[in-house]
Amino acid sequence: NVFDSTVSKRVTMTRFVDYAPMVFQRIRQSFGINHDVYMRSVGPEQLLGNMVLGNLSSLSELSSEGKSGAFFYYTADGNYMLKTVTPKEYLLLKKMLKGYHDHIFSQPGTLLVRFLGLHCLSVRKTPKGISCGKASIKKLYFVVMANMFNTPFEIHRRYDLKGSWIGRQTPPEKYDPSVALKDVDFQNANECIRV
Numbered sequence: 001n002v003f004d005s006t007v008s009k010r011v012t013m014t015r016f017v018d019y020a021p022m023v024f025q026r027i028r029q030s031f032g033i034n035h036d037v038y039m040r041s042v043g044p045e046q047l048l049g050n051m052v053l054g055n056l057s058s059l060s061e062l063s064s065e066g067k068s069g070a071f072f073y074y075t076a077d078g079n080y081m082l083k084t085v086t087p088k089e090y091l092l093l094k095k096m097l098k099g100y101h102d103h104i105f106s107q108p109g110t111l112l113v114r115f116l117g118l119h120c121l122s123v124r125k126t127p128k129g130i131s132c133g134k135a136s137i138k139k140l141y142f143v144v145m146a147n148m149f150n151t152p153f154e155i156h157r158r159y160d161l162k163g164s165w166i167g168r169q170t171p172p173e174k175y176d177p178s179v180a181l182k183d184v185d186f187q188n189a190n191e192c193i194r195v
Helices: 021-030 036-042 044-052 087-106 183-188
Strands: 011-019 058-063 072-076 080-085 117-125 136-146
Touching: 011 044, 011 136, 021 036, 021 087, 021 117, 036 080, 036 117, 087 117, 087 136
Parallel strands: none
Antiparallel strands: 011 117, 058 072, 072 080, 080 136, 117 136
């Protein structure tokens, strides 16, 4: 995990790649997000500067990684969530981008997730415990999404709905307002969504 502070001690070079910046800037503008405010939260200076210094106070990691192995982070202001994605997911997001963009502009009240940026950190680091060994380059792809839980309202229940019932139930001992419940829990609670 390149966001780990111990990794930053071995980093010799970092490159930040911003994919389709103008497309995502238009998408952010459509949601009323100011470009400068966004960049102060998740821009390369914020991420890279803190990573190189070994200070990731600008990001707070969620208590657990997703089932997919992805890591989730919140920006310090709580407005955005960063999720690591695999190279395959990154390619899929790039492929979907035009359709996503068109949908956002044709359906301004859409309930789809608000993808706000697609980025890559390319990190060159030396192996642990070796000062002059061969450096490896690791690419970390991540997507930035609006944090829908950053609200002044109290949240009583959270659901992570995927449209499947297979393995989609939260064990009763894990019920807690901070834990996202799943599809079967939603059905068992006779919940419904009014649009």
